[in-house]
Amino acid sequence: MHDHTLTIEAARAAIDEKTKPLGALGQLEEIAVRLALLQNTLTPRADRARVCVFAGDHGVTDEGVSAYPRVVTREMMRNFERGGAAINVISASLGVDVRVYDVGVDSDDVAAESVRVCRGTRNIVDEPAMTADQVDAALEVGANAARDAAAAGIQVLGLGEMGIGNTTIAAAVLSALSGQPATGTVGLGTGIDAAALERKRAVVECALAVHGDALGDGREVLRRLGGLELAAIAGAAREAARLGLAVVADGFISTVSVLAALHIASREGEDRARELTRALFFAHRSAERGHALALAACAAFPGCDATPLLDLGLRLGEGSGAALAAPVLRAAAAVMRDMATFASASVSTAEQSPAAQPA
Amino acid sequence: MHDHTLTIEAARAAIDEKTKPLGALGQLEEIAVRLALLQNTLTPRADRARVCVFAGDHGVTDEGVSAYPRVVTREMMRNFERGGAAINVISASLGVDVRVYDVGVDSDDVAAESVRVCRGTRNIVDEPAMTADQVDAALEVGANAARDAAAAGIQVLGLGEMGIGNTTIAAAVLSALSGQPATGTVGLGTGIDAAALERKRAVVECALAVHGDALGDGREVLRRLGGLELAAIAGAAREAARLGLAVVADGFISTVSVLAALHIASREGEDRARELTRALFFAHRSAERGHALALAACAAFPGCDATPLLDLGLRLGEGSGAALAAPVLRAAAAVMRDMATFASASVSTAEQSPAAQPA
Numbered sequence: 271m272h273d274h275t276l277t278i279e280a281a282r283a284a285i286d287e288k289t290k291p292l293g294a295l296g297q298l299e300e301i302a303v304r305l306a307l308l309q310n311t312l313t314p315r316a317d318r319a320r321v322c323v324f325a326g327d328h329g330v331t332d333e334g335v336s337a338y339p340r341v342v343t344r345e346m347m348r349n350f351e352r353g354g355a356a357i358n359v360i361s362a363s364l365g366v367d368v369r370v371y372d373v374g375v376d377s378d379d380v381a382a383e384s385v386r387v388c389r390g391t392r393n394i395v396d397e398p399a400m401t402a403d404q405v406d407a408a409l410e411v412g413a414n415a416a417r418d419a420a421a422a423g424i425q426v427l428g429l430g431e432m433g434i435g436n437t438t439i440a441a442a443v444l445s446a447l448s449g450q451p452a453t454g455t456v457g458l459g460t461g462i463d464a465a466a467l468e469r470k471r472a473v474v475e476c477a478l479a480v481h482g483d484a485l486g487d488g489r490e491v492l493r494r495l496g497g498l499e500l501a502a503i504a505g506a507a508r509e510a511a512r513l514g515l516a517v518v519a520d521g522f523i524s525t526v527s528v529l530a531a532l533h534i535a536s537r538e539g540e541d542r543a544r545e546l547t548r549a550l551f552f553a554h555r556s557a558e559r560g561h562a563l564a565l566a567a568c569a570a571f572p573g574c575d576a577t578p579l580l581d582l583g584l585r586l587g588e589g590s591g592a593a594l595a596a597p598v599l600r601a602a603a604a605v606m607r608d609m610a611t612f613a614s615a616s617v618s619t620a621e622q623s624p625a626a627q628p629a
Numbered sequence: 630m631h632d633h634t635l636t637i638e639a640a641r642a643a644i645d646e647k648t649k650p651l652g653a654l655g656q657l658e659e660i661a662v663r664l665a666l667l668q669n670t671l672t673p674r675a676d677r678a679r680v681c682v683f684a685g686d687h688g689v690t691d692e693g694v695s696a697y698p699r700v701v702t703r704e705m706m707r708n709f710e711r712g713g714a715a716i717n718v719i720s721a722s723l724g725v726d727v728r729v730y731d732v733g734v735d736s737d738d739v740a741a742e743s744v745r746v747c748r749g750t751r752n753i754v755d756e757p758a759m760t761a762d763q764v765d766a767a768l769e770v771g772a773n774a775a776r777d778a779a780a781a782g783i784q785v786l787g788l789g790e791m792g793i794g795n796t797t798i799a800a801a802v803l804s805a806l807s808g809q810p811a812t813g814t815v816g817l818g819t820g821i822d823a824a825a826l827e828r829k830r831a832v833v834e835c836a837l838a839v840h841g842d843a844l845g846d847g848r849e850v851l852r853r854l855g856g857l858e859l860a861a862i863a864g865a866a867r868e869a870a871r872l873g874l875a876v877v878a879d880g881f882i883s884t885v886s887v888l889a890a891l892h893i894a895s896r897e898g899e900d901r902a903r904e905l906t907r908a909l910f911f912a913h914r915s916a917e918r919g920h921a922l923a924l925a926a927c928a929a930f931p932g933c934d935a936t937p938l939l940d941l942g943l944r945l946g947e948g949s950g951a952a953l954a955a956p957v958l959r960a961a962a963a964v965m966r967d968m969a970t971f972a973s974a975s976v977s978t979a980e981q982s983p984a985a986q987p988a
Contacts, residue, residue, distance in 0.1 A: 291819040296942025334700040355967025363963035460650040583655025604722035610713025620696040
């Protein structure tokens with residue numbers, strides 16, 4: 271899609287000429303270089319950020335895996351509409367746009383411009399979560415959201431979700447994609463008690479046993495074990511990357527969805543995988559148990575820098591971490607775009623050759 | 630100065646009623662509670678942030694402790710004026726105000742509204758950096774900057790600095806206040822080579838030996854070993870805290886200056902120390918060697934939460950980390966102020982009692 275004539279060497283050289291000691295802006299410099307390469311310009315912009323919140327319900331909530339009743343998904347949809355949720359107020363305070371997509375909420379209310387695929391998935395301990403048509407439709411909801419963002423001039427696309435039961439679903443997908451058992455991927459989610467945690471682990475183990483032999487590529491893992499909002503995030507990540515947007519994964523569920531997207535892209539070829547990894551940023555280190563494993567699984571893809579931008583102990587979802595990370599990208603772009611150079615500002619350069627810096 | 634009728638229990642209860650699982654916003658919730666207590670309201674604001682950059686030169690640069698020549702301090706002053714430095718472009722991208730104060734730059738240029746105390750300090754290996762009048766004047770420059778910010782409606786005051794040689798000075802002050810040797814407090818600064826690092830350590834050890842017996846309280850440590858910009862930061866932190874502003878320490882030098890302010894306040898009484906600790910936030914974990922020790926020394930004061938907000942490997946100074954942290958405080962205030970409650974949004978609450986959450 272995009273020409274990439276700017277080399278990493280040229281982008282690094284540009285940062286090194288700015289009026290600051292070599293490397294003194296740490297991770298911000300790496301982000302600045304990545305944004306420059308992604309936009310193929312030494313004057314990148316990351317002012318216009320949007321968080322897409324994809325929402326869906328899950329058949330697996332029949333198993334008692336969440337601290338909250340299933341109805342909370344649709345109740346939170348109204349909260350999003352009225353601007354009262356965390357993602358609304360955090361984004362508003364930071365100049366970040368928010369769009370909420372009902373990909374599969376179990377509710378009688380259907381918005382006029384609904385993109386809902388169905389009223390939630392089926393229970394993964396019994397059968398596949400989705401049909402092939404449903405997973406494709408959910409991937410397409412995400413892709414359309416990415417196209418809309420690009421058309422609106424958005425440069426940074428955060429990917430969030432809402433769906434009671436979806437830490438269970440994400441744990442199952444992560445176990446399937448990483449080969450790790452449920453003990454490593456199942457966490458406390460919204461805050462379950464010890465008995466529910468045991469139940470949640472057993473549910474994931476059961477689902478893995480039921481579908482294990484039939485699990486194939488990333489798309490089939492999403493179809494059998496995933497959720498509509500997870501598939502939408504995967505679809506949005508792929509299309510946004512293709513369109514040259516910076517893609518910001520949020521927490522556990524968002525990262526697992528992006529991991530599925532990486533698996534799908536890899537199957538299609540090295541170029542498609544590289545297109546995605548070059549666009550991916552990871553907003554924060556979540557407090558949810560499986561997130562570190564999900565980040566490590568993403569980092570195993572060549573060229574994927576899965577170093578989180580923030581570490582604030584968040585475990586909410588909704589894209590709240592992605593919204594909080596947006597200013598970091600905005601500032602990094604400004605450093606590359608607007609800082610003076612030693613030459614342009616007539617500032618003297620170092621007298622000594624720089625020593626190796628601490629990592 | 631301020632009435633504080635809002636209790637921590639009431640502030641925590643308000644956060645717990647918001648539409649999110651208990652504790653799911655992690656450190657952001659702690660910040661929200663702290664801002665509410667500081668402003669004595671459940672509708673705190675942190676929209677208006679300013680970074681003050683205090684600049685000064687240092688006699689110790691005669692010892693060859695920096696990678697950059699002394700003239701860079703005044704050259705960077707021009708860069709700040711023209712808006713080309715990192716602090717300018719980062720702050721502009723984030724809606725953060727910047728003010729630069731020449732407390733002690735060695736330059737023939739004097740601005741009309743100059744607050745310069747003198748043209749830099751004396752060499753600490755030979756004599757005290759400042760006279761008693763000079764350190765008091767520098768503390769007052771900072772206090773005035775805090776008063777100006779409060780008068781302008783600023784709610785969040787970041788404290789940054791510029792001064793070739795000031796990591797050496799900050800290391801000496803930190804060694805004096807913490808009792809730790811130069812090996813633990815001296816780092817690479819702007820990026821010196823191995824020979825210069827040895828020299829820098831020896832310079833700090835020499836200064837500690839010269840002044841050791843005469844070092845008394847925080848103010849005397851600043852006078853003998855400190856710098857004009859360090860004293861200004863200490864003065865600004867104290868006055869801003871007294872006026873109820875959130876005070877954001879930046880990196881190594883700023884944190885050491887705040888540590889000196891904590892020592893000064895403690896001498897004046899528990900109430901003065903508590904007034905300061907309740908206002909203090911720490912922007913980031915710097916890559917400069919002594920910063921972790923400086924944070925730990927601050928955390929040793931009762932009520933001081935020295936958990937850094939960001940960890941981006943920054944080691945620039947100028948207040949760049951404080952500017953980057955400003956959006957985190959802005960978002961935290963918005964969470965406390967604007968989020969709906971389970972009751973107001975008609976969202977169902979948890980069915981299970983929450984389990985203990987991971988830290």
